[in-house]
Amino acid sequence: MLVLFLKSNQLIVATILVPLSTLFLVNISNPLEVKAATEWSEEYDATEGKLHNVAVENSEAGYFGNGYIASWNGNGQFVQLEVSVPSAGAYTFVFNYSAAAGSATRYLSVNSEVVIEEVRFSGTGSWGDWQTTYVKDVYLTSGVNTITLGFDSAKGSTNWLNYDSLIVKEPSEKQSVEWDLKEEAELAQQSLEDNFWDNETSMFRNQYPDDEENNRFHYWWLAHGIDTLMDGYERTGNSQYIDKATALYAAVKERNGRDIRNDFYDDMLWMALALQRLHQFTNDPEHEQAVFTLWEDIKTGWSNEYGGGIAWNKSQLDYKNTPSNAPAVILATRLYQNYGNDEDLQWAKKIYNWLTDTLVDPTNGFVWDGINRTGDGKIDKEWEFTYNQGVYIGASVELYQVTGEEKYLNSAVRTANTAKNIFSNHNHIIYEGGSGDGGLFKGILVRYVTDLVKVDPSQEQLAQWIVDNAKNVWKKVKLVPEILFGSSWEGKNRLPIELSQQLSGVMLMEHAAQLEPIILKQTTSSLEEHIANYQENNQLDKVLAKKLSNQVKQANDHLDKGRLKQAVNHLELFKKHLEKGLDKGAITNKVYKAIQEILNKSL
Known part of the structure; x- marks a missing residue:
């Protein structure tokens, strides 16, 4: 086993290798999946960054690049990567790691500003069992950004962690899970029957395979x-x-x-x-x-x-x-x-x-x-x-x-x-x-x-917490035709x-699937109340108020009939009317932001 031990007061700077650019192709394995889509992505070898008081190992197979970061469980230890993105905006980070000692946490900073104090890395079965965790909506400026993953117990950092690589990618709306999860629930039930039910015993089997x-x-x-x-x-x-x-x-x-x-x-x-x-x-x-x-x-x-x-x-x-x-x-x-x-x-x-x-x-x-x-x-x-x-x-x-x-x-x-x-x-x-x-x-x-x-x-x-968990899990399980839910709702099965x-x-x-209509109904009720109040106080143009109210009414009609996707379509139209109203001066910026905040809970 090759181990590089670094002195506690020594800062080692490694030249950043040019990362690999890839095009991700999303394969179709069931009718709900999206057709093949491309998205920008680059993967960075953690060992090629600026390393402070951590070690590099390569004894566990399956890592990306030259090895992985190890011997990492103390204050002041960090790994710093310089990443380059084509344009300013929100990106998704995917960390490849192993954590055989149990769940670990690290702080994440971007350009010297801590954006998350506790990024959680769930425990893995062994040090060679590589898993991923992601952080979404990380704002990066165009060009080079400095990304630091570090240990600071004052911020809640805990436990040992092996850090292999960081993938930086553009979020893909085409891979998102749409509203109305009834069809997904039915596919999950079908998988339960197809992969676990035993017709001979009339009971579910204990495992798949x-x-x-x-x-x-x-x-x-x-x-x-x-x-x-x-x-x-x-x-x-x-x-x-x-x-x-x-x-x-x-x-x-x-x-x-x-x-x-x-x-x-x-x-x-x-x-x-x-x-x-x-x-x-x-x-x-x-x-x-x-x-x-x-x-x-x-x-x-x-x-x-x-x-x-x-x-x-x-x-x-x-x-x-x-x-x-x-x-x-x-x-x-x-x-x-x-x-x-x-x-x-x-x-x-x-x-x-x-x-x-x-x-x-x-x-x-x-x-x-x-x-x-x-x-x-x-x-x-x-x-x-x-x-x-x-x-x-x-x-x-x-x-x-x-x-x-x-x-x-x-x-x-x-x-x-x-x-x-x-x-x-x-x-x-x-x-x-x-x-x-x-x-x-x-x-x-x-x-x-x-x-x-x-x-x-x-x-x-x-309600949103449960729905977010379901959509997150579905993005993972839909990639294989069997629709299988494992131990983790975060990483690989x-x-x-x-x-x-x-x-x-x-x-x-x-x-x-039961909670989605409740969330949408709460949104439309809140929109109705705010539109009425703003119009009464002359903070909203009457013509715009009528257009917005009409879209909310139609959304409610669809919700009452269980048609969630159609209801969401009308909320999208509501959003367009709202934006046009702002451009035409039919609504103040303050009121626009208040209504947009309500709308964002669903859209």
């Missing part, structure tokens, strides 16, 4: 399989989703020894929630009875040790965690809504109060995992999972809906915003990876953030893809 030796029975994954199929049915009304969900339930029960119960209270809760939804559409008494059977068994997990709470499993009744309590609140509340049994509502409140008092950080609403896992009464505060945030949000939303008490809604909003801040990278993409059971965690968060936005449409930023990971991806697309 299939491994016959990987025949473990994942009861709770399959519960989410039923739930995800119900998402497809509610979007389309296609009875094939109901048929498949019904067959899956029967197969799970058969595989489970003809008994729907098992030893894990959280598993049973997910099955009960899925079957509760299924029963709403089948009206099959067997599905209803299964929910009752599960609920009666789940309640036996409650004990007064550590103040209350439902245990995680039947062999460790003094270990209580969020996954076995927040979903119990959701189930109990929905049972109360369906049957009006006040005892179920009391159970929901009792469990919720214990959970909030025991496992929720009172300062920011962050939800901890559990208490007494290791038998010492300790709370697992270091176990930070999207899963726990999602189910607590769901529990809070359900109680708000049945009681109307604002405290529950406020708790849901606070936890959701905390989760967004903690689990998002510099591009607002949820960075939590996960294999095995962890593959489901992000999808669970998405499901219940969506429920929150449905009851409180003013949470536009949360690695085979095999587990069922848990695929289900999370399908949940993301289904729920983003």
